[in-house]
Amino acid sequence: MVTLAVDAMGGDHGPRITVPAVLLALSARQDLRVLLFGRQQDLAAAFDPSAHPQSDRLLLVHADEVVGMAESPSVALRSKKQSSMRLMLDALDAGQVDGCVSAGNTGALMAISRHVLKMSDGIERPAIVSALPRPDGRHTFVLDLGANVGCDSEQLHQFARMGRAVARVLDGLPDPRIALLNIGSEDSKGNDQVKLAQELIRADDQLNYVGFVEGTDLFGDRADVVVCDGFVGNVALKTVEGLARFILAEIRATFASDWRGRLLAWLIRPYWRRIEARINPGHYNGAALIGLRGVVVKSHGNAGEAEFLQALLLAARYAEKKLPEQIEQEL
C-alpha cells in the first residue's frame, strides 16, 4: 500500500477538482490510500461517499484554515498552523503517509515543507524538478523550475547533484549527462553565475558534465539533466505549457474551419489521441520538490481533474521509489 496526504483546498479550483481527482486515483490504483485535508463543509459538498465504493481507502481530515494562492509564504508559515497544507505536511513528517500533493501556493508549500520536513544533509534549498519528453522516448529532467527566484553558483552545483540522483533513481540511468542551461553552448557565453557554476560542476568528479546547452536542447538528447536557476526554469516551463496549448488549439481550429476538415479530424482521431498524449502539458502535471526529507509533489494551480490525477499518480510512484532517501544516499 501507498498512502498519500492531499491538500484538497489548494489550486485555483479547490475541492471541486481535487476530490474527483482523488476518487479517480483510488480507482486507478487499488493499492492507494489517501488522507484528504480540507474544510469539512467544502469536502462534504464535493463528495458523496455512498456513490464511491473505493471510499474505504479515503479518509477526510478536517482542516480549519486555507493558505491563499497569493498569501505571503512567511505569513502562511507562521500563522496557518491548522491549514490543509500544513496538516498534510505534518502527517508526512509524522510518518502517517508516504507522500504529499498540493496544487496550492508554491512559495508557501516550499516554506512550510522546509520548516516541517527539513532539508537533506548538504542541501541548502529545495528545487522543483520535472521531466520533459524527448524524441527518443526518454526524459530530460529540468531543475529548478521555480522554487528559488535567484540561485548562486553553489546552489546550481547542488541542483546538478540532486538532478543526477533523480535521473538515476527514476530513469535508471547509470551516469546521467548533466548540462547547464545558458544562452549559447560556448564557454564564453552567459553570465557570471553560470560560468562559475560550470567551474564547480566540472570540478566535481561524480558528475558527467557535458557543458552548456540552450533552450532548444531541452527537447534534444544532449543531456539527461538540465540545471538552471528557478526564475529561468519557471519561465521556460511555463513557456512550454503556453506554446504546447497554443499549438494544440491552432491545430484543432484549422481542422474545425470547414466540413472537410472536421471529417478529416474525425478520421485521424486515433493518431491525434497518441499525439496529444505525448504533447499535452496536462499529461506532465506534477513536479517534485526535492532536497526535502519527504515526497512533496506540486500540481499546477489551474489543473483540471485529469491533470491533478497525474500529480497524484506521480507522487505515488515517487513514494514507492522512496525518492528522498534515495537522493540522500546518492549524495
Next chain:
Amino acid sequence: MVTLAVDAMGGDHGPRITVPAVLLALSARQDLRVLLFGRQQDLAAAFDPSAHPQSDRLLLVHADEVVGMAESPSVALRSKKQSSMRLMLDALDAGQVDGCVSAGNTGALMAISRHVLKMSDGIERPAIVSALPRPDGRHTFVLDLGANVGCDSEQLHQFARMGRAVARVLDGLPDPRIALLNIGSEDSKGNDQVKLAQELIRADDQLNYVGFVEGTDLFGDRADVVVCDGFVGNVALKTVEGLARFILAEIRATFASDWRGRLLAWLIRPYWRRIEARINPGHYNGAALIGLRGVVVKSHGNAGEAEFLQALLLAARYAEKKLPEQIEQEL
C-alpha cells in the same frame, strides 16, 4: 527600391545558404537590391551569375576577413575591420544601403553595430526583439531575446519604451499593452530586478503597463509587448523553437508509423500546410536589433535557405518602415 547589405559568411553554413536565399529574395521582391559581402572565392563557388537573371540587382563585395561564430565580440570589433560583417555595417552607416542582415555571431554583430551605427538618444543598450504568434492572429513582441546577458531595471524600462514604439510602428497599435515577464502575476512575485523595473514602468505615464505576466502568457492576449532580460528571453525563445520542432516531428512520426497514417497524412496535407505556416519556427526567423541608428536583422545561425529568406524579407520591411527613425520619434 530597398537595398540590403547581407553578411554572406555568417551562420553555421555561410554562402551555401545565404547566397541561394538572397537569390530567392531577389525573385520574391522585384524592388529589392542586395550588396552581398563575403570572400570572393566562397561567393563565386556558391553563385553562378549566368543562371540568375535577377543578378543585375545583386552586387558582390569582397571582404577579406570573417568573424568566427565563437569569436570574442571585442576581438572581432578591434581586429576584423575587413570582415563581411563589418563592411556590411559600414555600408549601412555610409547610407549605401537601407538595412543589414547577418546570421553570424550575435555578440560580435551587436558590438560592431553599436560601434559603427551608434545608439539612439537615451538608449544605453540594444535589444533583440521578435514577434510571437497569438491565437487572435496578432503578435506579441518580446524583448530582449539575448542582446544582453544581464539587464538592470532601468534598461528593462528602456526596453519597454522601445517595445511600445515597435508595436506601434509594426502593428499599428495605438496604445500597446506592456508587461514584464515574471514567475507569477502577483506583485509579490519575482526578483528585485523585475520588482524595481515594475515601479519604473508603472510610473511612466506614456506606457500602458498591464503588470507581470508568465511564460504561458507569451501565447495569450494579455499583452502586446513582453519585456525581460536577455538571458531569460533567449532561453524562452530557444525553448519555443525546440518545442515547436519537437511537436512537429512527433506529429509527423505518429502519422508515419503505419500505412493508414501515411494515407491520412496525405489527405490532410492542405490543412497541415496551414498549420505548419503558423507554428514552424523557421517562418519566424529574423529578429531585429533595436535601439541602434539603423536596421540590423539577426538570423538564426543554423537557418536554412527558406529561413534566411524570411530574415531578408523582414529586414526589407523594417527598412521600408524606417524602423529606427520611427523608434527615435516615438521615444
